Amino acid sequence: MLPSPPSCVVSKRVVFLSQVTCRGSLSRLVHIPIQQPKGRFYSSRYLHRTHPCTRFGIMSKAADIPKEQWAQVTEKDGVITYKKIPVPTPGHDEVLVNIKYSGVCHTDLHALDNDWPLPRKTPVIGGHEGAGVVVQKGELVTNVDIGDKVGVKWLMSTCFHCTFCQQALESLCPKAQLSGYTKDGTFQQYCVANAAHLARFPPQTDLSAVAPIMCAGLTVYKGLKESDTRPGQYVAIVGAGGGLGTIGIQYAHAMGLNVIAIDGGKEKGEACKKLGASMYIDFKESKDLVADVKKATHDGLGPQGVVLLAPQEQPFQQATGYVRSHGTVVCIGMPAGAKVSMPVFDTVVRMIKVKGSYVGNREDTAEALDFFLRGKVHAPYKVIGLSQLQSVFDEMRANRVIGRYVMDMSK
Numbered sequence: 386m387l388p389s390p391p392s393c394v395v396s397k398r399v400v401f402l403s404q405v406t407c408r409g410s411l412s413r414l415v416h417i418p419i420q421q422p423k424g425r426f427y428s429s430r431y432l433h434r435t436h437p438c439t440r441f442g443i444m445s446k447a448a449d450i451p452k453e454q455w456a457q458v459t460e461k462d463g464v465i466t467y468k469k470i471p472v473p474t475p476g477h478d479e480v481l482v483n484i485k486y487s488g489v490c491h492t493d494l495h496a497l498d499n500d501w502p503l504p505r506k507t508p509v510i511g512g513h514e515g516a517g518v519v520v521q522k523g524e525l526v527t528n529v530d531i532g533d534k535v536g537v538k539w540l541m542s543t544c545f546h547c548t549f550c551q552q553a554l555e556s557l558c559p560k561a562q563l564s565g566y567t568k569d570g571t572f573q574q575y576c577v578a579n580a581a582h583l584a585r586f587p588p589q590t591d592l593s594a595v596a597p598i599m600c601a602g603l604t605v606y607k608g609l610k611e612s613d614t615r616p617g618q619y620v621a622i623v624g625a626g627g628g629l630g631t632i633g634i635q636y637a638h639a640m641g642l643n644v645i646a647i648d649g650g651k652e653k654g655e656a657c658k659k660l661g662a663s664m665y666i667d668f669k670e671s672k673d674l675v676a677d678v679k680k681a682t683h684d685g686l687g688p689q690g691v692v693l694l695a696p697q698e699q700p701f702q703q704a705t706g707y708v709r710s711h712g713t714v715v716c717i718g719m720p721a722g723a724k725v726s727m728p729v730f731d732t733v734v735r736m737i738k739v740k741g742s743y744v745g746n747r748e749d750t751a752e753a754l755d756f757f758l759r760g761k762v763h764a765p766y767k768v769i770g771l772s773q774l775q776s777v778f779d780e781m782r783a784n785r786v787i788g789r790y791v792m793d794m795s796k
């Protein structure tokens with residue numbers, strides 16, 4: 386007889402037969418067949434399906450979790466329905482988060498329209514900028530406790546075994562599950578999330594203010610790092626007045642970069658300058674955007690870095706024209722069906738780099754959050770109710786959103 390492990394632990398000693406012990410009122414030793422070679426860990430997904438805790442429901446939870454909740458559900462592309470649905474139950478490596486606030490990202494609009502070449506679940510509950518409190522957790526969860534303030538991100542879970550996960554390139558994991566896309570996300574009052582990918586907040590964190598950091602902040606922070614710019618250099622932020630852009634200006638400013646903000650309209654220009662941009666270029670007014678961006682740098686040679694956030698194709702055609710020789714263009718915005726254009730000759734003789742940047746890993750999240758907690762970045766945001774999500778999408782389609790809309794899930 387093996388000694389009883391301290392908690393819910395799987396013995397690795399047995400080949401083709403494994404032993405699982407659960408402590409608690411239904412404590413027992415169970416044999417389950419494992420089709421894994423000797424010496425290998427088996428995935429938490431396998432446990433999720435077979436673990437006796439799943440069957441007996443052993444997990445910690447707060448006393449008053451309702452059976453039903455409000456959510457915004459996409460049952461048909463382009464249409465959201467505000468309705469009551471059952472509260473889900475977390476698996477072994479998951480938690481149930483009582484989402485207090487959720488930001489609305491332009492990616493949620495792409496998900497609603499289903500306009501990307503990436504299969505989305507239907508029906509789906511969108512949302513991936515969630516901030517809330519853990520109210521229930523699976524038996525294998527050790528990194529958070531009931532009552533902790535946490536954030537739910539686009540990367541809901543990854544395999545942790547593939548070559549990308551092993552290098553902390555988790556966003557490239559072929560088995561990644563995406564919040565609000567391949568899994569139900571944060572446009573609901575109670576959301577199930579993989580514990581390992583949660584962002585963890587200190588108790589004093591303002592959950593409405595931190596919500597946009599979970600995607601907009603993290604993504605643009607990572608994008609700026611990918612631009613390889615250094616303090617004192619120029620970075621052009623394209624789509625600077627939107628959700629990612631307004632936070633991006635502040636990260637860039639805090640990093641000591643000189644920000645050239647590009648967007649459309651006077652109001653966005655004023656907001657960008659207030660947040661730290663040294664120059665604003667209105668793409669709707671400019672007669673020659675490439676020349677104007679170059680002129681905005683002290684020597685007329687263009688910015689060393691360009692961070693493309695706009696959900697339109699045109700900026701992706703223009704950026705290699707104004708980026709400084711040996712500079713870097715980082716593609717982050719994902720306009721449906723768009724292509725990046727770069728003349729081969731210029732790309733070669735001016736040694737231009739063009740790359741993509743896709744959210745960020747857990748360490749990037751911690752770093753992006755640290756800027757927020759030190760008061761270096763603060764997304765300009767307006768709070769509305771979960772029931773008003775449609776109006777945010779309408780504003781977003783018209784490019785009228787300055788900063789972020791954050792939804793109060795109780796309204």
Ligand SMILES: NC(=O)c1ccc[n+]([C@@H]2O[C@H](COP(=O)([O-])OP(=O)(O)OC[C@H]3O[C@@H](n4cnc5c(N)ncnc54)[C@H](O)[C@@H]3O)[C@@H](O)[C@H]2O)c1
Pocket residue numbers: 489490491492493495600601604623624625626627628629630647648649653668694695696697699700716717718719720742743744781784785786788
């Ligand atoms: N790569 C990633 O990991 C990642 C993560 C989050 C969001 N995104 C994508 O980033 C894009 C932006 O997201 P958001 O939430 O900031 O959107 P948003 O709607 O809040 O902001 C987009 C901004 O782009 C501006 N814009 C439109 N056309 C422009 C043009 N021609 N030139 C300059 N600016 C222009 C709009 O006026 C708006 O201010 C979306 O496509 C979204 O899906 C990518």
Ligand SMILES: [Zn+2]
Pocket residue numbers: 543544545546547548549550551557558559560561
């Ligand atoms: Zn992986």
Ligand SMILES: [Zn+2]
Pocket residue numbers: 490491492493513539600601
């Ligand atoms: Zn997003």
